[in-house]
Amino acid sequence: MSATGAPVPDDAWETLRRLPRGRTIEIETHDGHRWRGTLVPPHDLSGERVVQIKLDSGYNVGVRIDPADRLRLLDEETGNGGNGGNATAPSRARTRDGEPWVALLSTGGTIASRVDYRTGGVRPVQDEAELLSFYPDLERDGPVRVTPVFDRLSENLAPEDWQTLAREVGRAFGEGARGVVVAHGTDTLAFTAAALSFQLENLPGPVVLVGAQRSPDRPSSDGVTNLAAAVRLARTAPIGEVVVVMHASLSDDRFAIHRGTRVRKMHATRRDAFQSRNGPSLGWMDAATVHWNTPPRPAATGPVRVDDRLGDHVGLLWLYPGLSPARAEAFSKDLRGLVLAGTGLGHSSTVHLAWIRAAVALGTVTVMTSQCLDGAVDPFVYATGRELLRAGVLYADDLLPETAYVKLLWALGRSSDPREVAALMLEDRAGEFTGRRLAEGDR
């Protein structure tokens, strides 16, 4: 286990140093471990005799090479060329005419990042080749065309980026993609999923948003398995929906399929951070199966319709005790649309009634949701709700606050007439209302 030292001509390290990434290897260490997998690019650990190997399980390990370790080159022996050779070839060139292919739109985020060991932080990968080097199995079942759209952490994406993405998805289907995968940072992934759900109609195949809670070069990364699942779903599912695929639990072999309008990031770090709210996920999948909990929207025939119009001057305000009406009013100034995340069944303190009434009178479409996240708003149970309703507030059933915000941007892109916007808001467009009758226990 020597850490450094002069090169030893016949030890495994010298061979490994020169070996192209993507080769399938096996290392038998002098102390009895056996590591088998694909060689991936090293971290900033040069000189430390460490190689990174992507195991068949999808995990990466860093193995420190001892002069006594033994190396076998498995793909030379079997003559199959390995998977990793793909990593440096432009993927588009490998698409044969007529063969179904998946479009992978890369936007940045952890799924396309790596740990920078100098800062301890995470930085985006440099190019498509580096991205693919982390995902050597991506094209195991068929071609994937990678298009880098952004290279940004998702907290820095804005509604205009949703418009760009919608157009890119439309273009991919226009070029014949069987399905589209969007690799995305997890911070605002659910917002983008909701936006694409409203902007894209008549989808001829799945649009699968996917992210990672840990960068793909980390041993515990969920990026590899998530992305493989997303690509498989995009290639095979006969659905016409925008969905989110992420770990269903801490286990690496089961993935939840969330409807794009019903999902929320509910944990800062866990791999199963994404949860469908107010009901089960749309479905789940493992290596062998795709199971639908509720029927997905089937794939449409004919071309996709992209309507990327979005309004502006829309706000989302979470209410809380002690929020002064003046502050809430300052926040709401000049808004064309305002989503309130009220308490309980969709309540505000009565101190807010005056400015809400005034805002509605000035034409601000004002929509009530619940900060509980689960359950539905209802203006008819308490006096507070009835007063807000009389003030002109629109009660949005069980729309999630974030989805209501995205939908209001979308609706205001289509009409500036508050009544038309209200009608659009209450019409189910993309499964954003669960529509299930509440059981007694829920009432």
Add this chain to the structure above:
Amino acid sequence: MSATGAPVPDDAWETLRRLPRGRTIEIETHDGHRWRGTLVPPHDLSGERVVQIKLDSGYNVGVRIDPADRLRLLDEETGNGGNGGNATAPSRARTRDGEPWVALLSTGGTIASRVDYRTGGVRPVQDEAELLSFYPDLERDGPVRVTPVFDRLSENLAPEDWQTLAREVGRAFGEGARGVVVAHGTDTLAFTAAALSFQLENLPGPVVLVGAQRSPDRPSSDGVTNLAAAVRLARTAPIGEVVVVMHASLSDDRFAIHRGTRVRKMHATRRDAFQSRNGPSLGWMDAATVHWNTPPRPAATGPVRVDDRLGDHVGLLWLYPGLSPARAEAFSKDLRGLVLAGTGLGHSSTVHLAWIRAAVALGTVTVMTSQCLDGAVDPFVYATGRELLRAGVLYADDLLPETAYVKLLWALGRSSDPREVAALMLEDRAGEFTGRRLAEGDR
């Protein structure tokens, strides 16, 4: 099953009409049902021959009386006077010297409301007697002194009301209460629980906040069982904490005990709407047992300390894609303290860095939490976090956004020096940080 009709002198209805509320009765209906319980005040259904009976299970039923039904007065027969007679006597008068008693502070909300059948809405009960009439078993195990503090839906409570409540709790312990129950609307119950957690120190007994998702006159009300559990915990638990007791599931016989700083209303309507975030609840209880998942803070000796000071000009802002920096800045104007509910590990778009930096420079204590609700913020993983940290933002580990807001009000009531406030914010005062080392799966 005649719906109306002239009085039939010798049928059960005539007797029932004249019977005082609180009597223990049994009705054997002509079609073979048997209802046994305590007579409670009727709804606005007079003339329809319907009586309301609170069953031993805690549920209310409305029974339509047929002339052929048979009535038995159980408390006359057994001579024990029933439970319900308590309802109209002032409860304080029944406290014998030296007998342990529980203080019940009533603030309004569903737990102290009833359905108004004219409007279909819910209205607060009129007085203590009406409240107790819904809870005839309240004093089964010992005296309860009821003090109406407010009669308000909790969405209309504000931080100054938390101050009043803190003083009332202090007064009750000062007068010798064994424990204190606060009956509270559920909308902002978690905010109040957090506030009392910080304002009250050296608690000699439990402070138990309790609410109901359905008013106590409804057959499916959870108010009766919740309140009974809360009173029992307040009377018996040797703890010195502020906790929330609500249904643990849809079942009526198990109650979760939540730490006041770790709980959130997570469903608009379900009886088990309250959930501890980022870990298990503090404990649970059923009719026979109290079980602690983690050790509660033991009851203190010596008098309770009430420090009801709260700062002002504190805001809570949830971030989202498309929030304009100008709007966020307008919201944050003149704030002494600002809690941000950022995305993921505690991020904002970089478009907000300038005004955040300026606000911090002007002395606004700016605290970052995560809108995921679960997991902890961490500024060291991504460039965004490191920039926010450099801008002077305080990362608040796994404080819930709402708890952070309440705590910042509290901290600014104690100091106006941003460094002192920051130190107070990061010090565990009332179990507000879970403090558990994150397991690999969580990282």
